Amino acid sequence: MLSDMRGTSRLVRSLGLGMVAMVTVPTAAVTVGAQAPAGQVAADHVVTIDGGDSGRAFDGVGGVSAGASSRLLVDYPEQERDEILDYLFAPAYGAALDVLKVEIGGDIDSTAGAEASHMRSPDEVDCSRGYEWWLMAEAQERNPDIAFYGLPWGAPGWFEEYWSADRIDYLMSWMDCAKQHGFEIDYLGAANESGADRDSYVNLRNALDANGYSDTDVVASDNHAPPDYWFVADQMQDDPEFADAVDVLGEHDVCVWRTEQRTCHVSEAALALDKPLWDSENSTQDYVVGAQPLARAMNRHYIDAQVTGNLNWALLGAWYDNFPIGGTGLMLADRPWSGYYEVGPSIWVDAHTTQFTDPGWRYLDGASDYTPAGASYVSLRSPETDDYTVVIETLDSTTAETLTFDVTGGLSTDPVHVWSTDLETASTEDDFIDQESVDVHDGSFDVTVEPGHVYTLSTTAGQAKGSAQSSADPGEQLQVPYTEDFDDVDTGGLAPYFSDVHGGFEAVPCAGDREGTCYQQMVTQEPMSWHGHSMSPTTMVGDPRWWGNYEVGVDARMLDAGYVELAGRVDSQQHAVAGYHVQVTHDGEWRLYSQDVQGEDTELASGETAPPGTNSWHRLGLRFRGETVTALLDGEELATVEDASHTTGQVGLRVSGWNRAQFDDLRVTPNGPAPRFVPHSQMTATATSEHAGNDAGHTYTVDEAIDDRLWSEWRSEYAPPAPLPQSITLDLGRTRQVHGVAYTPPVTRAPGLITSYEVYTSQDGHDFAQVASGRWDETRATKTAPFSEPVKARYVRLQATEATGCPQPATVTELNVATTPLAELGADGSGDGPAPEFPAVVPRAEMSASATSQQPGYEADKAIDGDCQTMWHQSFDPYEAPPQSITFDLGDTYDTSGLVYEPRQDGNRNGMITDYEISVSSDGETFTEVQAGQWAADDTTKYAEWSATAARYVRLHALEGFNGHVSAAEVGIAHTSE
Structure with a gap:
């Protein structure tokens, strides 16, 4: 932790006062004080940086912690957790964020899960719930000047209506909680992506003023921009009271959601109000691919739309990766058991602005534009000194350019420090590199910039590139047997690795004669849904990559009439819990069912047993071995079925909505051997084709089939489509004895599930022999292709001959090669049967x-x-x-x-x-x-x-x-x- 840096300004004029040693790496990314390299045509462009120029005030760069996106960060080992937090918030180290926006929880699924409400009934307030207060404290410890922004997604069920006076009371109670924690809230919104109720914003402004929070700015309307960009500004034009109530216009994704963000949008009405304009939630896409769109948006926000605040969702990708937009954020942190995390280039894109400016700096309109070759640049100056900063992105540049900067208007003539990031390479070694300084002669200097880069030119100093990195293996899984008795969890706290999908679970003293601590679902009234996401209260735990031969059991006690559930082999949780569920009601009815990725249930068995009643303990169990699924109650078998809809995944607890129930003594134990696979870190992959372009925030390159992540995948080229068959070939690094392959399809409704396949092996990479072939069902379950006998091979090839979807790519989320015997999975579990062999x-x-x-x-x-x-x-x-x-x-x-x-x-x-x-x-x-x-x-x-x-x-x-x-x-x- 960088405790010696907290409270230190990120702007230190003297080169000798940098608080962390600067990293200097020679590179040819930028040529200073000279023309373009020989053989390239430079499109000269002159930029006048005038200190007397006009422009809007810069409000900062931030991150959004919401929708349970930060949940797993809390459970990281202390050292790695501090390193991650430093990359996000510490000055002169990483992203050095200016603003932290947090969810005001509502106990509802608000994207990747639910966050706890501080006020579950109108007559109780608990300011200790959840983890956003902890995150805010960590951010403020690193940067005492950080601004905080609160916003609710859903709403408690006790509200009379979604937009009502109850909402104002709720927000005021949260403001009081913030005050108890020692936080000043700089910005507050009324609701997230739920329209804009005019009276609620007016009443919110009045309530803030009446309760001593007049310094808190109201932001409206936190809605998705397209197709009606800045619609709330149209309403304000003819409504002075509404306009006076709102301090900042904040819209989402004004450069268009999960695109390359080449063009940003504004309306005449928004500009005419002369209020700060923010992209108050800009999707960063995944932590690697999103760097280029983010770099464009950082500049084009202002050039195209006069937007002065850029807040990125997610702050970091810290939720379970069996979710379709896993990895979204400035960095990745979804493996708390190992401490593994990754710092992507998006961190350094932010640093190019945040480490060289501060909120309150002013844009210089005459020095913020596009170059003839397609680069964008923005210039800002300090309101207190003669310092200035220019940020240049060249992602769409057609050629190298020599830019001439004429400095005037009382700005500094000190040497200009140049930092660069190459966003066209996969390595982060060439990100945020300190180049040699440029001398200013007669108020002028030249810089030659290359395509595909971000540059910062600044008279400030003291910037640095953090060097901490995780030593953990990304393939390391949470170990089984896995147990949790909740006794080490503080009352009211969240159990390690448990992530609520919907509802609110907390540690409480066990009911009845049981001693110790149990885990209880606490919400007794259904919250008001956000975007229609609704299900019974559910919490998840475990490694989504767990091989499915295990038995899971938990003690359950219903405090109210209803049911309790235990889930296993959960392979996807996008507003659903896709896996097997055993459900038992208080009056003895039970059922075993499978839920798919769209939340549709398929009943596998049902019946009646002796009524468990309420206020008594019973043990629920699920036993998995291959395609055999057994449901148990108090050690007795309820049903055994054959099904292969789900073969791998984590476990979960569910309660009928909205009732209370307690759980204790969760255990996951092996129920048969799990295969051993060649570590992905020891292999490389090639493919007949791949989709390398950014498609809605991800790429689909072949290396993503062996990266140990369930949200990333290889797809054969589909724009334009490359016809099947398509294949992926793994080089295992050396010859090994192998027994088969395991294929994990996408965890989403994405196309490209391989339904017909062939497997080949080779020792030299040239001569391949077929060792397996067959069909797989159209399910999201992990499938296997066992070999009839072990094979010595260095190269293993999976060829897809048929696949689902339109266009019809071959898609592989993870491909593993077994070094131990591999049981066959993939019996009919689709409900429609295998594809007929039509002639x-x-x-x-x-x-x-x-x-x-x-x-x-x-x-x-x-x-x-x-x-x-x-x-x-x-x-x-x-x-x-x-x-x-x-x-x-x-x-x-x-x-x-x-x-x-x-x-x-x-x-x-x-x-x-x-x-x-x-x-x-x-x-x-x-x-x-x-x-x-x-x-x-x-x-x-x-x-x-x-x-x-x-x-x-x-x-x-x-x-x-x-x-x-x-x-x-x-x-x-x-x-x-x-």
């Missing part, structure tokens, strides 16, 4: 289609155009309800035998057909039904088979679809005709 499909070019209803732009022929990014959709404007049908003329008579239904693939479930009938006809007039059934409302490919029947016409009659709509991205008709 042939009618060529779509020979077909035509018509429908009983269609929306313009979504006509029937879109279902046979070969492009699964288009679709047929029944009319929704005006709305024409199902049932609706689509009929295919095959162009000739075929012995039809099946239909392949591809649902829409754009992430929207509306219109996925769930109930269907299929009929055929020879003349297009008289139809005979050949099949009927139900399909799951997900984006996996669906099949329907029937006995070969001669027909020219096939009709898909969509009886019901998700959310009252029906659609089809692509339909294929199988036949047996020669």
Whole structure:
């Protein structure tokens, strides 16, 4: 911890007063005082830095801790935790953040989990709950000048309405809690991404003034910007009272959510109000890929939109990685048991601004613009000295440029210090490097900048690059057996590694005759949902990569009538708990079910047992061995089923909403051998293709298939699509005896689940022999391909011959090679059965289609155009309800035998057909039904088979679809005709 630096200004004019030794690494990234290197064409550009220039005040750079995004940081070992905090908040070390925005918790799933409410009923306040107070204290210890910003996501259930006077009381009580903790809150918002209630903002301003918080600025409206950027400014233009109540206009993602952030948006109404404009939540994307978009936004916020505050969600990626946007943040910290963390280039992008400026500096409009080659630059000056700073990003530059800076208006003529970061390399060794200084001659100096970089030119000094790094192996897993008896957890505290998905769990004295501490679900009234995320109260614990041969048990005591649940093999938790669940009610009803990534339940078994009642202890259990799943109560078997929907993952506790229950003595013990795999750190990977471009905040390169992270993945190229087969080849580093491969598909609804595969091995990397092949079900479970006998190999290749989705890439989240015998997993668990081996499909070019209803732009022929990014959709404007049908003329008579239904693939479930009938006809007039059934409302490919029947016409009659709509991205008709 940098205790000697706290309270020290990050701006030290004298070169001899730097508080940490500066890192100086020679590099060719920048040429100072000279023209561009030989052979390059420099596009000269002159920038006048005038100290008398006008511009808006800079409000700072910050991070957002919300939606349980910081939960796992609390449980890190002290040394690594302090190192992470230093990278975020310490001056002259890392990101040196100016603002910390925190969630005012509401006990609801607000992105990656739930944060505790300080006021669970209108007559109780507990200022000790949660971990945001701890985080604020750590930030302030490192930077006493840091500004704090509070904002609620959801709301307690006792509110009369979401927007009501209760909200103001709630916020005032939180302000009082902050005061008790010794914090001054600089900024306060009314609600997150929930519209903007005019009266609530006015009442909030009045309440702050009446309660002694007049120095706290009100921010509005904390909504997603598109498509109506800064809509709240339009309302304020004709409402002086509303306008007077709001001090800062804060909108989210004004440079467009999870894009490259090349253009930032503002409105005339927002500018006309002459208030500070903030991007009050700008998604940083993942901690590596997000560096380039963040670098653009840091400058273009001001150039394009006059935005003076940039707050990034997430502060850091510190939640379990079986979530689709894991890794989002300035750095990664999701392995508290090992202390592993990573410092990505996003930290240094922030440092290029924060270590050379302070809030209150002023932008210089005449020195903030774009260069002819496409670089952006902003200039700022100190309000108290003659110092200035210029930040340049060249990510879209077409060539190197020599920039000439003319300095005037009373600004310093001291040498200009130059720092650079190369964002086109994967290494962080060339990030935030101190270059040689530039002398200013006759008020002028030159700097040549290369594409793909961020530069800072500044007359300030004292900056430095932190050097701490984790020594842990990213592949190190949380060990099993794993136990938690909660006795070492302080009353009211959170148990280590337990992360609430929904509701609020705390350590409390055990009820009844049991001594010690138990874990209790505390929330007794359903909170008001944020963005419709709702489920029973649930908390998760464990390593998402746990191999699934284990038994988990927990003691449970219902304090209220309802049910308790134990979950295992949880492989995804995006607003759901995808895994196996055993549920027991107080009156003895029980069920064993599987939940998928979309929150849909499939009941596997159910029954009745002796009523457990309330206020008595009982032990719930789940036992997993391969595809065998057993549910237990008090050591007695409730049911044993065969299912392979989930094969790996963590465990969880759930309570019927919204009831109280206690848990104790959680144990996870091995229930059979877990295979051993070649460590990913000892191998390298290559692929036939990969998608290396930034797609909504991630890249999909081949190395991500062996990085021990469940949120990252390799995808074969899909823009434009590279046709299957596609393969990934692992070099194991040396020849080993191997027994098979384990394939982990995406934890989300992403395309590319490999359904048909071949495995090859080689000792020399040239001659490969096939050792396995087969089909895998369309589930998110980890699959295996065991070899019939051990093979000596240095190279192992997985070739995908079929995969799901549109476009149809091959996708691998993790690929492991077993060095011990590997049991086969992947029996039918999809609910739709394995894909039929259709011999042939009618060529779509020979077909035509018509429908009983269609929306313009979504006509029937879109279902046979070969492009699964288009679709047929029944009319929704005006709305024409199902049932609706689509009929295919095959162009000739075929012995039809099946239909392949591809649902829409754009992430929207509306219109996925769930109930269907299929009929055929020879003349297009008289139809005979050949099949009927139900399909799951997900984006996996669906099949329907029937006995070969001669027909020219096939009709898909969509009886019901998700959310009252029906659609089809692509339909294929199988036949047996020669």
